[in-house]
Amino acid sequence: MSETGLVAAFTGVRRPFALMEFPVPEAEPGAAVVRITLANVCGSDLHIWRGTYDVSRGNSEPFCLSIGHEMTGVVHELGDGFTADSAGEPLAVGDRVVFQYFVGCGECRSCRRDTTPRCPEGLKYRYPPDQYPHFTAAYGQYYYLRPGQAVFKVPDNVPDELAGPANCALAQVIDGLERGGAGPEDRLVIQGAGGLGLNAIAVARERGVGQVIVVDGIPSRLELALAFGADHVIDLNEFPSAEDRIRRVFELTEGDGADLVMELVGSAQVLPEAIGMLAQGGTLLEIGNINQGQTVTMDPSQLVHGGKTIIGMMWYRPESLRSALQLLSESAANYPFDRVLSHSYPLTEIDQAFADQDTGSVQRAALLPWGDGS
Numbered sequence: 355m356s357e358t359g360l361v362a363a364f365t366g367v368r369r370p371f372a373l374m375e376f377p378v379p380e381a382e383p384g385a386a387v388v389r390i391t392l393a394n395v396c397g398s399d400l401h402i403w404r405g406t407y408d409v410s411r412g413n414s415e416p417f418c419l420s421i422g423h424e425m426t427g428v429v430h431e432l433g434d435g436f437t438a439d440s441a442g443e444p445l446a447v448g449d450r451v452v453f454q455y456f457v458g459c460g461e462c463r464s465c466r467r468d469t470t471p472r473c474p475e476g477l478k479y480r481y482p483p484d485q486y487p488h489f490t491a492a493y494g495q496y497y498y499l500r501p502g503q504a505v506f507k508v509p510d511n512v513p514d515e516l517a518g519p520a521n522c523a524l525a526q527v528i529d530g531l532e533r534g535g536a537g538p539e540d541r542l543v544i545q546g547a548g549g550l551g552l553n554a555i556a557v558a559r560e561r562g563v564g565q566v567i568v569v570d571g572i573p574s575r576l577e578l579a580l581a582f583g584a585d586h587v588i589d590l591n592e593f594p595s596a597e598d599r600i601r602r603v604f605e606l607t608e609g610d611g612a613d614l615v616m617e618l619v620g621s622a623q624v625l626p627e628a629i630g631m632l633a634q635g636g637t638l639l640e641i642g643n644i645n646q647g648q649t650v651t652m653d654p655s656q657l658v659h660g661g662k663t664i665i666g667m668m669w670y671r672p673e674s675l676r677s678a679l680q681l682l683s684e685s686a687a688n689y690p691f692d693r694v695l696s697h698s699y700p701l702t703e704i705d706q707a708f709a710d711q712d713t714g715s716v717q718r719a720a721l722l723p724w725g726d727g728s
Contacts, residue, residue: 357378359378359494359496360373360374360375360494360495360701361373361376361420361493362422362701363418363482364417364419364493365415365418366417369415372418373702376484378430380433381432381436382501383433383435383501384433385501386436386498387429387496387497388429388430390427390492390497390723391514391722391723392517392722393422393492393723394424394425394522395708395711396423396424396549397548398423399423399708418483420482420491420494421492423456423492424521424523425518426450426508426518426520426521427451428451429445429446429449430447432447439505439507440672445507449507450507450508450517451505451508452505453503453504453675455521456503458471458476459476462474470669471529471669471671493704495701495723495724504672509682512679515691515692515695515720518695518720519694520675520678521678523550524681525670526669526674528677529674530554530641530665531639536558536613537563538563539564540564541564541565541612541613542613542614542616543614543615543628544566545616545619545628545642546570546642547568548575549717549718550618551568551618552582552694553694554616554618555582555584556685559582565585565607566585567585567588567603568586568587568588569599570590578690578717583689596627600627600630611632612636613633614638614639616639617638621643621648622643622650625638625640625643626652626653629657629660634662635661636662637662638662640666640667694718697710697719699721700722700725701721707720
């Protein structure tokens, strides 16, 4: 009998996940099979579970869908010709790896022009778990790594708890701040001190950003933002209106406003506020609003008169993932990354992990496909 592994299938909004067992596929030439050691509940996965981010593709509940993308693992099998990672480092069975959870088609106009990593076909291989090769997302014991997916060896001094978020939150904000050109003397406002926001503080500090201001309304998050190196925090409870918060940003920036604002909340309602916080010529890095169907009223003349720019981005370039591992290897000790991933659960308790993160009783939940939680 062939080796088998478990997958937790998403069945519908706030429905229990279905634990399913399938044979572990063999790696085709240029592909690999990874044994997952840790997978996180990312905010976007929580949006899917809540029903605010639609992945149904027109299907009705109950679903049988593969979700989850923030993960790390060890090489279980390498297909013929797969001998090195995307940086050219030799790769062998047993090596710890992180990898992009998407793969561009390489043929569409955006891929050919390299204008964005957000290829329209980037998730075409995320098949439902009942379809071969079964293991195409994070919430399972294995993952099938397709030819062409970027993969990097994890440095020995980077534990799984830090490597797991590298292929989503950390790589995403690295890519965002790189595209925004963040650097010395810049003033940065971060809307939202969740996983993305906290990682963004560390990246901004590593890039030498002159001033970092973080906006949130949860005291524990604001305290953690300061621990990560934010210069100032703006508490939604102390500054309850958008006008109050915009005014506060201008006070903290000597009347100029922010050179960059990162929207990491995922609420369309904060978009006009973000634009209002920008200095003349400033740039809004729009990352958080993944949920379809949200609308907001705004005055586009703010962009014209202020010479302001909005950059929408989702996913990241391979070099940003490599930079994430380098940052963790060289500078993780300078930041309290260990406080971001607060609780772990066995894969069999995935329903509890989602419920706990939904209520805010845990900062970020990790799933351990092969072990016990704590």
